[in-house]
């Protein structure tokens with residue numbers, strides 16, 4: 228029964244209000260500054276080449292900064308209200324101490340200079356100064372501890388929120404979007420530390436304000452005309468610091484892509500999988516140079532920013548110092564003429580230095596807070612980002628499958644820049660049917676699998692679960708009804724039991740079920756034979772048991788080293804030891820066991836589950852699969868057409884459409900693409916049979932098409 232194929236390109240959609248086809252987001256939604264991609268809330272830091280160059284209106288920037296500061300302070304408060312309060316009080320106490328000390332010093336000097344010093348007065352002043360000294364020694368330490376502890380707690384809370392937010396994205400598209408990945412990297416880098424730093428900076432501003440105000444008051448008492456001069460001398464410095472902070476944040480964003488590439492090459496150079504090819508092909512030096520090139524480019528940008536800061540801060544600092552020097556000359560002349568006391572001069576010097584120090588400190592703290600808030604904006608943008616796939620406010624629970632899944636006129640491409648992968652695909656997966664999906668490389672089989680799991684939405688057309696568009700269903704509920712082995716399945720650097728148990732985290736501790744799933748997938752034999760059986764770590768990245776988490780007794784000597792690899796052995800019951808790596812086929816069986824652990828799901832999807840298996844194992848697995856799939860709705864993608872012969876329905880994809888469908892016999896009789904591919908594979912096996920004449924060569928001409936039908940797409 229041939230599938231009616233949609234012809235030609237999709238009908239030209241009517242233009243929406245933005246002049247773009249409906250369903251396609253305009254490049255720049257209203258309210259977003261230039262360079263900000265869709266999906267991020269207004270007020271997010273801008274991205275792209277124009278970022279930071281005066282692109283967002285100052286008022287919206289100020290609003291975003293206030294929102295960011297409020298979010299950071301709220302995070303600190305929630306992470307530990309008492310600690311945050313103690314941090315604030317200690318900071319303010321530390322701020323008042325220099326002013327009190329300066330006044331006590333002036334009083335003592337004046338008493339002595341006037342000859343009016345009595346023993347009790349001097350003792351009292353001395354004791355007060357000593358107390359200030361003790362507090363000056365202790366308060367900063369206590370404040371530092373409070374700051375570090377607040378930073379740790381806030382960091383954990385911020386990290387948790389960030390990764391929760393990343394999980395909220397239902398599909399995959401965000402994780403294939405370089406702009407989002409850059410933003411995520413910034414959010415990861417700065418999200419955990421920035422809230423703590425913002426809190427520190429805000430309290431730093433409060434501290435310098437208190438100290439500055441105290442000294443400014445003192446200055447008004449001693450030399451009133453000097454106060455505005457000192458304040459004015461600090462204004463350029465404050466403005467310069469704010470400008471520099473914006474430039475620095477923009478520079479960090481600009482170099483983000485280069486740093487992400489550098490990180491990629493850095494990881495690649497120490498990646499065990501890449502190591503084989505790198506050594507054989509001798510690509511190490513080339514890749515190292517690509518890595519270093521990115522670092523050089525990023526360093527050049529950082530260096531330019533540092534030099535600019537040096538020039539601007541140097542000029543602003545010189546200006547302030549000249550103003551302070553002029554004031555001091557005046558004070559010395561005034562004291563010589565009897566206009567000021569000796570104590571006044573000491574207070575004046577302390578006040579000028581204090582006000583200038585406070586204003587410079589204020590400029591630095593404000594600039595630091597400003598820069599941190601700009602970076603924190605990326606974190607807030609990820610947190611507040613719009614969903615990648617629309618989910619209704621009250622999604623319907625996915626019901627048990629009773630009739631089947633239907634793909635109706637499905638058009639899909641990975642982005643508007645990509646070609647169409649599926650072009651008006653129509654397909655019904657009947658309830659209880661074992662469907663086999665075949666087609667050349669790139670025909671769209673794995674894409675179809677991902678659409679069934681709603682990793683993406685079709686651009687046009689719909690996918691119906693018992694007649695309901697899956698976009699109306701709760702995505703988590705839908706996925707709970709699906710079991711799958713993807714073509715690029717995961718190999719977790721965790722234990723064998725965890726590798727299987729992750730298929731159903733609710734039962735990750737249920738060893739009996741895990742073993743049953745492993746048996747079903749033909750994995751029990753080799754897993755049980757591992758040094759620690761199911762508890763064997765399947766990784767060479769870590770030592771078995773070198774984990775702090777959940778094992779308070781795991782490091783008795785407290786050196787966090789735990790005698791790694793120190794001959795503890797990796798035998799059963801041994802201490803720490805290195806993990807084990809599995810072969811490709813063994814990993815594949817574990818992935819299958821993971822899918823089996825999910826038990827009786829309504830739809831089982833297997834994308835090339837047997838590609839890495841030896842002939843015997845493949846036969847075993849497929850016999851098991853046949854049993855498992857009997858009476859269940861399932862989709863099996865495979866290039867080994869022999870394994871699909873018994874599928875109730877075979878579907879051939881070609882050019883993003885269903886080219887043929889039917890049973891094995893029907894498709895052979897039809898003599899189309901399936902018959903052609905099957906014939907090629909069968910010929911590959913027949914040619915090697917004894918009695919066919921000469922011994923068939925290991926790689927006969929066109930053998931690329933012999934063993935597998937994965938011909939390059941046309």
Ligand SMILES: Nc1ncnc2c1ncn2[C@@H]1O[C@H](COP(=O)(O)OP(=O)(O)OP(=O)(O)O)[C@@H](O)[C@H]1O
Nearest residue numbers: 403641645648666667668669670671672673674675
């Ligand atoms: N994440 C992606 N982003 C952009 N293009 C993609 C992505 N994944 C797949 N494609 C493209 O979509 C097309 C279909 O790929 P798909 O993986 O669905 O093919 P397939 O039929 O499963 O192929 P194979 O038999 O080789 O596994 C290919 O041209 C591929 O380049």
